[in-house]
Each structure stands twice: as structure tokens, then as C-alpha cells.
Amino acid sequence: MFLSLFFGEKIVKKLFKNIFYFVKELAGENHYQRYLKDAQNRHAPLKLMTQKEFYLHQIEKKWNKINRCC
Amino acid sequence: MKKIIWFLISIAGAIAFSFIALARDESINAIWFIVAAVCIYLIAYRFYAAWIAAKALVIDSSKITPSVRNNDGKDFIPTDKWIVFGHHFAAIAGPGPLVGPTLAAQFGYLPGTIWILVGGVLGGAVQDMSVLFFSIRKNGKSLGQMARDELSKLAGIASQLGTFVIMIILIAVLGLVVVNAMKHSPWATSTVAATIPIAILIGLYLKNIRPGRVLEATGIGIFLLLCAVYYGGEIDQSESLRSLFDHDGLTLAYAVIIYGFCAAVLPVWLLLAPRDYLSTFVKLGTVIFLAISIVIIRPEINMPAVTQFVDGSGPIFGGSLFPFVFITIACGAISGFHALISSGTTPKLITNEKYIPMIGYGGMLLESFVAIMAIVAACVLEPGVYFAINSPPGVVGATVVETIETINSWGFSVTLEQMQQLADDVGESTLFARTGGAPSLAVGMATIFAEAFGKHLLAMWYHFAIMFEAVFILTTLDAGTRVGRFMLQDILGNYYKPLGNHSSVTSNILTSSFVVLCWGYFLYIGVIDPNGGVNILWPLFGIANQMLAAIALCVVTAMILKYRNKIYALITGIPLIWLLVITTTAAFEKIFSSDVRVGFLSAAKNIENQITSNSSNIDINVLQQLSFNLHLNVVIVSLLVVILWIVVFDVFKLIFWRKNSEKTI
Numbered sequence: 001m002f003l004s005l006f007f008g009e010k011i012v013k014k015l016f017k018n019i020f021y022f023v024k025e026l027a028g029e030n031h032y033q034r035y036l037k038d039a040q041n042r043h044a045p046l047k048l049m050t051q052k053e054f055y056l057h058q059i060e061k062k063w064n065k066i067n068r069c070c
Numbered sequence: 071m072k073k074i075i076w077f078l079i080s081i082a083g084a085i086a087f088s089f090i091a092l093a094r095d096e097s098i099n100a101i102w103f104i105v106a107a108v109c110i111y112l113i114a115y116r117f118y119a120a121w122i123a124a125k126a127l128v129i130d131s132s133k134i135t136p137s138v139r140n141n142d143g144k145d146f147i148p149t150d151k152w153i154v155f156g157h158h159f160a161a162i163a164g165p166g167p168l169v170g171p172t173l174a175a176q177f178g179y180l181p182g183t184i185w186i187l188v189g190g191v192l193g194g195a196v197q198d199m200s201v202l203f204f205s206i207r208k209n210g211k212s213l214g215q216m217a218r219d220e221l222s223k224l225a226g227i228a229s230q231l232g233t234f235v236i237m238i239i240l241i242a243v244l245g246l247v248v249v250n251a252m253k254h255s256p257w258a259t260s261t262v263a264a265t266i267p268i269a270i271l272i273g274l275y276l277k278n279i280r281p282g283r284v285l286e287a288t289g290i291g292i293f294l295l296l297c298a299v300y301y302g303g304e305i306d307q308s309e310s311l312r313s314l315f316d317h318d319g320l321t322l323a324y325a326v327i328i329y330g331f332c333a334a335v336l337p338v339w340l341l342l343a344p345r346d347y348l349s350t351f352v353k354l355g356t357v358i359f360l361a362i363s364i365v366i367i368r369p370e371i372n373m374p375a376v377t378q379f380v381d382g383s384g385p386i387f388g389g390s391l392f393p394f395v396f397i398t399i400a401c402g403a404i405s406g407f408h409a410l411i412s413s414g415t416t417p418k419l420i421t422n423e424k425y426i427p428m429i430g431y432g433g434m435l436l437e438s439f440v441a442i443m444a445i446v447a448a449c450v451l452e453p454g455v456y457f458a459i460n461s462p463p464g465v466v467g468a469t470v471v472e473t474i475e476t477i478n479s480w481g482f483s484v485t486l487e488q489m490q491q492l493a494d495d496v497g498e499s500t501l502f503a504r505t506g507g508a509p510s511l512a513v514g515m516a517t518i519f520a521e522a523f524g525k526h527l528l529a530m531w532y533h534f535a536i537m538f539e540a541v542f543i544l545t546t547l548d549a550g551t552r553v554g555r556f557m558l559q560d561i562l563g564n565y566y567k568p569l570g571n572h573s574s575v576t577s578n579i580l581t582s583s584f585v586v587l588c589w590g591y592f593l594y595i596g597v598i599d600p601n602g603g604v605n606i607l608w609p610l611f612g613i614a615n616q617m618l619a620a621i622a623l624c625v626v627t628a629m630i631l632k633y634r635n636k637i638y639a640l641i642t643g644i645p646l647i648w649l650l651v652i653t654t655t656a657a658f659e660k661i662f663s664s665d666v667r668v669g670f671l672s673a674a675k676n677i678e679n680q681i682t683s684n685s686s687n688i689d690i691n692v693l694q695q696l697s698f699n700l701h702l703n704v705v706i707v708s709l710l711v712v713i714l715w716i717v718v719f720d721v722f723k724l725i726f727w728r729k730n731s732e733k734t735i
Binding site for chain 1: 284400
């Protein structure tokens with residue numbers, strides 16, 4: 001509201017949409033949908049991971065290497 | 071028009087920096103730090119980073135990156151540049167840039183600020199960007215692999231060994247910071263303890279109730295964390311409950327050691343991953359919040375530009391300005407650990423080489439900015455208060471009266487009433503000798519937050535800041551122990567295969583126990599040390615981290631020498647020479663200095679004299695353990711220096727004995 005006075009409603013809406021997209025991507029929330037889409041495009045094997053399997057697979061992979069620093 | 075804007079930015083930066091550098095015996099506003107830093111970062115990014123990218127590295131936006139070439143949806147995933155930036159920054163920004171500048175403020179605000187700005191733009195950011203570039207050109211290879219391929223097998227082993235040593239010391243020193251923040255503070259201890267069941271709850275929610283719904287789970291988690299901060303105050307008021315959380319350093323150290331072991335062997339979904347989600351978002355939110363608060367209230371800096379402790383007599387850690395300010399502030403200026411991230415996940419996500427400066431160089435600038443905010447938060451405190459919080463009893467005196475007298479004799483005014491009032495305001499029984507950096511940073515942050523958003527909430531802000539620091543320190547501790555376990559399993563697997571199996575329960579328990587014992591030992595020694603373990607552990611960590619940075623710079627300098635115009639090797643070669651000078655000097659001083667607060671050998675001799683003359687009131691067993699530890703530290707520092715110079719020798723060989731190569735990448 002306050003920002004839209006200076007920059008216009010359209011720009012502020014777009015900014016918040018981008019921030020939300022950024023946060024969602026950082027949290028990895030879109031990754032499963034992307035995996036399904038990707039598997040479809042690749043004509044991958046029929047046995048696809050469920051969302052739970054995919055989530056567990058992703059975090060296992062993420063934390064088997066140096067991923068956080070000092 | 072563009073030229074005029076850049077000219078104005080340069081002028082603004084120069085004016086702000088002059089205010090910081092030339093102010094003497096007068097208070098200076100924190101806004102100048104922000105203006106100077108932002109202007110310097112903008113100019114460095116626009117001109118220096120762009121020049122290095124174009125001329126030295128020769129970035130080519132038409133080249134296919136590993137994420138596109140090897141896109142497998144698993145390790146190599148083409149990812150939007152801003153998302154890669156977010157992941158990269160979340161990975162590199164740990165507690166280091168907050169704790170290091172807070173400790174280095176004992177020299178005054180100026181030395182630390184100059185090192186953060188200059189070291190950041192000419193050293194750290196250059197290292198991160200060039201390692202990222204060469205890792206991309208080498209198909210996402212790690213620093214260890216590049217060291218082995220481009221220098222020698224020995225250099226590869228040296229960088230792996232160096233990484234393992236840093237990991238152990240890093241976890242120990244961070245554990246010590248958390249222990250010191252919780253010592254005899256039921257409010258802080260209960261809040262930090264509450265983060266464990268909250269993380270487990272979020273882990274169960276994400277696995278069993280709403281798999282993968284990270285944002286809503288994190289939202290619930292953050293709400294619960296805030297409740298934990300609030301109800302920690304209630305626990306502190308309750309006579310029966312507060313005794314459950316009121317513990318001395320040693321008990322808390324054992325608790326942290328047991329916790330570290332559990333976190334390393336438990337499945338990642340249960341504790342580590344949910345804690346990281348909480349820590350990442352709390353960290354990003356708090357850093358943005360702190361920046362906004364500083365801009366809103368524009369606090370005055372109370373610390374002098376330079377204190378008398380530049381001579382090496384500082385109470386927080388012994389050692390003169392040169393080389394110890396450069397060792398103490400590692401992560402905010404240059405950090406070898408970043409090279410592991412820049413040659414780890416990040417090069418496997420970037421879709422185009424043109425994003426390398428933004429992610430590699432820009433990410434480090436943002437981390438450097440976090441360090442600037444930390445130094446501001448430490449320096450807004452009255453110097454007397456800052457030293458009363460951070461000085462260990464072994465240096466300033468065992469009683470509070472002695473402490474006050476000692477600090478006043480240095481020319482910094484502080485009174486018993488002032489300290490008691492501050493302790494009451496933040497909801498603590500005392501703030502004397504709360505070493506480690508976290509409590510004084512929390513007081514500084516709480517003062518800024520309270521000034522901006524409500525003075526009556528000082529106690530809440532203080533414990534929020536403690537929770538904020540603890541939550542991501544414990545994430546680093548969990549993740550570090552786990553990675554240390556994998557590294558050890560990989561090494562041992564070469565000799566006995568079953569030990570290399572990551573899925574084997576026996577191997578997991580054995581290797582995790584070994585890693586936890588290693589850092590647990592240093593944590594234990596840090597807690598029993600009457601001079602405050604920070605005096606020994608933080609410089610040890612700084613030397614190890616800067617040594618890894620020097621190895622990373624050796625690798626990229628060698629690669630520039632091999633594949634690019636040799637003159638450009640100066641870009642990484644000059645920071646490399648500087649790191650060689652400071653790490654070797656610091657190591658030499660830490661081993662051989664005759665000052666017992668600096669030199670390990672003289673400190674050990676002093677302890678042995680106390681044992682033989684029976685002149686100390688400290689238990690003889692503790693003295694013997696301290697003496698053994700000092701000798702062990704001599705071995706570790708010597709090993710680090712030998713490792714470093716082995717790698718440097720490989721670079722010399724390239725400079726003097728290598729014929730011009732036609733090879734290019």
C-alpha cells in the first residue's frame with residue numbers, strides 16, 4: 001500500500017509476486033511439480049516417486065555434502 | 071548519465087569512508103558505515119568484478135555450463151540465477167561473519183571495518199568468483215579434485231585434510247559460543263533447547279502430514295520459536311522451572327556434545343533438514359530486519375576508532391593488530407570454506423557463465439555486508455560494557471568489582487549499577503564474562519531493535535537474538551558433524567571397505583563418535599580454560615580457515631598461470647601472498663610468542679611452572695589437560711602451515727619450471 005504510492009500498484013504487485021516465487025523456490029516447494037513435468041517430457045519409467053519419497057530423496061541428497069559454511 | 075551516477079556513488083563512498091577513517095575522539099553515526107560499504111561494493115562489483123570476468127577469467131556466455139550439459143534432474147539442475155544466488159548465500163553465510171567482527175571490535179571499529187571492506191572486495195569475493203568459474207569450466211569439480219588435477223596429488227590430499235581440520239575446530243568454537251551464551255541463563259537455555267523439539271515436530275510434519283510443504287511448516291516453526299522466546303521469560307520467572315535450565319558451562323558442553331552425536335546419526339528429515347529451513351529463513355529475516363533498523367535509527371558508534379589493544383594486550387584474545395585482526399575476521403572478508411561451496415553445489419546449478427560475477431562475487435559482498443552490520447552492532451555498545459561482557463575472569467579479575475576496576479583502568483567507564491541495570495533489562499542475572507561474542511552481539515542487536523521497534527521489549531529482543539544465533543550455529547554443528555562423518559568414512563573406506571559404507575549403522579556410529587569426540591575434546595578444553603576458550607579456539611579456527619582460502623587461491627592462481635595470460639595471476643596472487651604472510655606470521659606467533667596469552671609453548675611452560683611450584687588455585691588435573699592441549703595445538707598449527715607450504719611449493723613449480731602451455735579451458 002505504502003510502496004504503491006511511490007512505484008505504482010502494478011510494479012509493487014509484481015515485486016511481491018517475484019519475492020514469493022523466490023522464497024518458494026528457495027524452499028524447494030516447486031521442485032516436485034517440476035520433477036513430474038520433467039519425467040513426462042523425458043518419457044521416464046512409469047514408477048514415479050511420490051511427493052514424500054521425492055522430498056526424502058531431495059533432503060538426503062542435499063545433506064550428504066558440504067552445504068553449510070562458517 | 072550513467073557516468074554521472076557512478077561518479078556520485080564514488081564521491082558518496084569516499085566521503086562516508088573518510089568520516090569513518092578520520093574520526094577521532096568523537097562519536098560517529100553508523101549510517102556512514104552503511105553508505106561507505108554499499109558504495110564500495112557497488113563500485114567493486116560494477117568495475118573490478120566485471121573487469122576480472124572479462125579480462126582475466128574470460129567468461130563466455132555462449133559456453134554451455136555443466137548444469138545444462140549434464141542436466142540429470144538430480145545433481146545437475148539448471149536453476150534460475152536468483153534462486154542460485156539465494157542458495158549460494160544461504161550456504162556461505164554462517165555465524166562466522168557475526169562472531170568474528172564482534173570479537174575484533176576489541177581493536178576499535180576501524181581495523182575490522184577496513185579489513186572487511188578491502189578483504190571482501192579484493193580477496194574473498196575474487197576467491198569465490200574465480201573458484202566458481204574454474205569449477206564450472208572443469209565440469210563442476212570440487213576444490214580437492216582441482217587441487218589434485220592442477221597441482222599435485224599431495225595438494226589434493228592437503229586440501230581434504232585441511233577441510234577436515236577446519237570442520238573440527240569450527241564446530242568446537244561454535245559449540246563454545248552457544249555454551250557461553252546459555253551458561254547460567256535459564257531463558258537462553260530453555261529457548262535454545264526448545265528449538266530441538268520444534269525442529270523434530272516440523273520434521274515429522276514435513277514427512278508424514280504435508281510432505282514437501284516447506285513454507286507452511288517453516289511458518290509454524292517460526293511461530294513456535296517466537297513462543298519459545300516468550301515463554302522462556304516465564305520459565306526464567308518460575309523458581310521450579312528455572313533450575314531445570316540453569317547450568318554451568320561444562321554441563322551444557324556435554325549436552326551439546328550428546329546433541330551433536332544424535333543429530334549426526336539421526337535421519338536428516340527428523341532434525342537437520344527442518345532445523346535448516348528454520349535457520350535459513352530466520353537468518354535472512356533477521357539480517358534484513360537489522361539492516362532496516364540501522365537505517366531507521368542511525369545509532370551512534372561508541373567504540374573508539376582504534377583502542378590501545380592493537381599492541382596485543384586485548385582482553386578478549388591475545389595478539390597484536392597484525393596479524394590477528396586478519397585471522398579473527400575470516401568469513402566477513404575472506405573464507406576458505408566458501409571455496410568448498412563455490413566448487414560444490416553452486417557450479418552444478420548455474421545456467422550461464424554470465425551469472426558468475428553476480429553469484430560468486432555478489433554473494434560474498436552480501437556476506438561482507440553482514441559482517442559490517444555485526445561490527446556496527448558490537449560498536450554501538452559503550453566500550454566499557456562491551457569489554458565487561460566479553461572479557462574472561464582470568465584476564466580482568468575473578469570478581470565483578472575487580473572487573474570494573476580493571477576496565478576503568480583502561481580508560482573505559484563502566485559501573486556495577488550500569489551492568490546490573492543492563493542485565494535486568496535483558497532478563498539475565500549477570501552479563502559479566504559472557505565471552506564468545508554471541509551475548510554482546512545480542513545486546514547490540516537488541517539495543518538497535520528495541521530503539522527501532524519498542525524499548526520495553528529489550529529482554530525479548532535479546533533472547534530473540536540469542537535464539538537467532540543459536541539456531542544457525544546448531545545447524546552448522548549438525549551439518550558439519552554429518553559431513554565430517556562422510557569425509558572420514560570415505561578416507562577409512564580406502565583401507566577397510568565396510569567402514570566406507572554410508573548406509574552402514576556400525577560405520578555411521580563409529581565415525582560419528584570419532585568426529586564428535588574430536589570437536590567435543592576442543593569444546594571441553596575451551597570450557598575449562600580460565601582464560602576463556604575463545605582466546606585459543608577462535609585464532610585456531612581463523613588460521614585454519616585462512617589457510618584453506620590460501621589453498622583455494624593457490625589452485626586458481628595455478629589455473630590462471632596455466633590457461634590464461636600470466637599477468638592476471640596477480641589478481642589472485644596478491645591476496646594469496648597476503649594470506650601467506652598473515653597465516654604464517656599468526657601461526658609463528660601462536661607457537662613461539664613469549665606472551666603467555668598468545669604463544670602456546672610459553673603458555674604451556676607457564677602452566678608447567680604452576681604445577682611444579684603448586685602456585686595456582688586451579689585443579690592440577692585441569693592444568694595438566696590445558697598443558698597437553700597447548701602442545702596439541704602446536705602440532706595442529708604446525709601441520710596446517712606445512713600443508714599450506716606444500717601447496718604453495720606446487721604453485722612455485724608452475725611459475726618457475728613450467729613451459730608455456732597451449733592448453734586452454
